[in-house]
Amino acid sequence: MSASDPQRDFDLIVIGGGSGGLAGAFRAAQHGARVALLEPHLLGGTCVNVGCVPKKAMWLAAEVAGRLRMARDLGFDVADSPSLDWPTFIAHRQRYIAGIHDSYRHRLDAAGIVLAPMRARFIDARTIECMDGVRLSASQILIATGGHPVRPDLPGAELGGVSDDFFQWTAAPARVAVVGGGYIGVELAGLLQALGSRVDLLVRGRLLDGFDVELVEQLAEDYRHAGVHIEFGHHLAAVECDGDGLRLRDRDGRLSEPYDRLLFATGRRANTASLDLAAAGVATDADGYVQVDERHATNVAGIHAVGDVTANLALTPVAIAAARRLMDRLYGGSSSVLDQRDIPTVTFSHPPLGKVGLTEAQARERHGDEVHVYRAGFRPMLHALANSPQRSLFKLVCVGAERQVVGLHLLGEAADEILQGYAVAIKRGITLDDLRETVAIHPTSAEEVVLMR
Ligand SMILES: Cc1cc2nc3c(=O)[nH]c(=O)nc-3n(C[C@H](O)[C@H](O)[C@H](O)COP(=O)(O)OP(=O)(O)OC[C@H]3O[C@@H](n4cnc5c(N)ncnc54)[C@H](O)[C@@H]3O)c2cc1C
Numbered sequence: 266m267s268a269s270d271p272q273r274d275f276d277l278i279v280i281g282g283g284s285g286g287l288a289g290a291f292r293a294a295q296h297g298a299r300v301a302l303l304e305p306h307l308l309g310g311t312c313v314n315v316g317c318v319p320k321k322a323m324w325l326a327a328e329v330a331g332r333l334r335m336a337r338d339l340g341f342d343v344a345d346s347p348s349l350d351w352p353t354f355i356a357h358r359q360r361y362i363a364g365i366h367d368s369y370r371h372r373l374d375a376a377g378i379v380l381a382p383m384r385a386r387f388i389d390a391r392t393i394e395c396m397d398g399v400r401l402s403a404s405q406i407l408i409a410t411g412g413h414p415v416r417p418d419l420p421g422a423e424l425g426g427v428s429d430d431f432f433q434w435t436a437a438p439a440r441v442a443v444v445g446g447g448y449i450g451v452e453l454a455g456l457l458q459a460l461g462s463r464v465d466l467l468v469r470g471r472l473l474d475g476f477d478v479e480l481v482e483q484l485a486e487d488y489r490h491a492g493v494h495i496e497f498g499h500h501l502a503a504v505e506c507d508g509d510g511l512r513l514r515d516r517d518g519r520l521s522e523p524y525d526r527l528l529f530a531t532g533r534r535a536n537t538a539s540l541d542l543a544a545a546g547v548a549t550d551a552d553g554y555v556q557v558d559e560r561h562a563t564n565v566a567g568i569h570a571v572g573d574v575t576a577n578l579a580l581t582p583v584a585i586a587a588a589r590r591l592m593d594r595l596y597g598g599s600s601s602v603l604d605q606r607d608i609p610t611v612t613f614s615h616p617p618l619g620k621v622g623l624t625e626a627q628a629r630e631r632h633g634d635e636v637h638v639y640r641a642g643f644r645p646m647l648h649a650l651a652n653s654p655q656r657s658l659f660k661l662v663c664v665g666a667e668r669q670v671v672g673l674h675l676l677g678e679a680a681d682e683i684l685q686g687y688a689v690a691i692k693r694g695i696t697l698d699d700l701r702e703t704v705a706i707h708p709t710s711a712e713e714v715v716l717m718r
């Protein structure tokens with residue numbers, strides 16, 4: 266499209282070609298809608314380019330490093346400290362990502378979706394202007410512009426990087442400080458330590474708020490064994506730079522040892538600044554997220570929003586599921602609405618930590634004495650063989666005389682792969698008896714779920 270084109274009219278304009286935007290565009294086109302998609306950067310957005318995918322690649326590299334160390338302990342002829350050549354690994358990672366870009370391009374072409382590689386802003390509630398001045402109009406507009414990482418507002422913060430910067434690194438820094446105890450802080454701290462850095466994880470409040478406290482404590486123990494230094498109650502006041510590197514000053518004035526790198530994993534904000542939402546009258550909440558109802562409708566008829574630009578759970582499958590259901594309602598005659606309860610999620614720590622449903626604390630708040638908790642703590646076989654201290658902890662939260670399963674929490678090897686199937690079962694309302702009537706697969710970690718006492 267160019268500025269000489271007349272204004273183009275579509276059924277649907279999708280702003281943002283990340284997880285939510287692409288899923289919405291494909292589903293609407295499948296239903297026969299004429300769709301335009303605007304994306305000024307790389308197709309796939311955060312998840313594919315600076316999120317889930319490159320993160321999981323680095324996590325896998327870190328897991329391989331851990332396996333190599335265990336292999337050596339088990340008698341394999343492996344170097345004492347096997348090291349990773351980052352440029353080689355990154356070439357594999359980026360080749361994988363380039364394949365995803367190609368696949369999206371082919372699918373967009375095949376679906377007849379018009380892709381405009383441009384930033385969009387609202388002119389009014391039906392009209393979008395691309396950065397080259399071309400105007401597009403549609404009766405439906407989907408905002409799926411995602412979010413971006415934020416640094417805390419303190420002196421010297423610009424000396425630290427954020428997760429987007431991490432994916433540009435080409436070597437493990439010798440000493441690194443990670444600030445923030447959420448998903449990203451825990452994931453990057455764990456994988457950097459496994460890949461050879463000495464990591465300090467600086468946590469202001471709780472570690473992995475929202476995950477089961479007991480499992481988080483076990484994970485912190487596993488991290489300590491792996492060499493990650495976790496400092497709780499750390500309040501960063503300023504970042505300084507001298508000849509030795511970056512030093513952190515805390516709010517009591519204490520100055521840290523020097524670090525080669527500093528990473529902020531202190532949360533994300535919605536991408537709305539470039540959209541000129543006011544021109545369309547779209548409302549945002551106090552934190553800057555686009556306000557939507559459970560059907561992902563904004564306050565303006567015909568304008569919807571999904572994904573990280575809203576205050577919904579910031580997870581790729583949530584953005585995708587919301588977008589698909591929305592398009593099924595708009596163009597497919599469906600009335601299905603995304604059920605935001607019991608959404609499974611995993612922190613890709615070492616070992617991974619997963620949850621679905623209520624934590625023990627949430628269950629007790631809602632159901633009091635009706636709550637029954639079952640645990641299995643064990644060393645997975647490979648770790649026991651190799652004398653590695655890493656432990657697994659599984660926890661089942663049940664409610665009532667029937668012992669309905671309302672939460673499952675898994676910390677340990679393969680937790681990321683085990684959880685998905687149980688998420689289906691829990692959504693179907695299974696009880697403890699259903700688990701106990703299921704014959705175990707032996708010897709596995711997964712069998713502990715059906716054998717829990
Ligand atoms: C380091 C990291 C690791 C993560 N790991 C996981 C994980 O393991 N599992 C998981 O489920 N989730 C993970 N997430 C979260 C996941 O990436 C997001 O929830 C998901 O990408 C949100 O999708 P989205 O479509 O809402 O936004 P995005 O994927 O961010 O896409 C938004 C797109 O909109 C474009 N855009 C912005 N403004 C405009 C404009 N004005 N005009 C046109 N286009 C615009 C942007 O360029 C971007 O491509 C991770 C996130 C990060 C940062």
Ligand SMILES: NC(=O)c1ccc[n+]([C@@H]2O[C@H](COP(=O)([O-])OP(=O)(O)OC[C@H]3O[C@@H](n4cnc5c(N)ncnc54)[C@H](O)[C@@H]3O)[C@@H](O)[C@H]2O)c1
Pocket residue numbers: 417418444445446447448449450452468469470471473501530531532533578579580610611612613
């Ligand atoms: N595996 C996954 O599914 C995955 C992985 C990464 C990210 N995500 C998604 O992306 C979202 C964003 O991740 P995130 O880790 O950036 O955010 P987060 O909100 O999960 O965690 C931010 C952390 O930074 C802390 N913090 C905030 N300001 C601070 C300050 N000034 N000083 C010190 N600490 C501060 C918070 O207390 C919190 O612990 C997640 O909530 C999640 O939904 C998912």
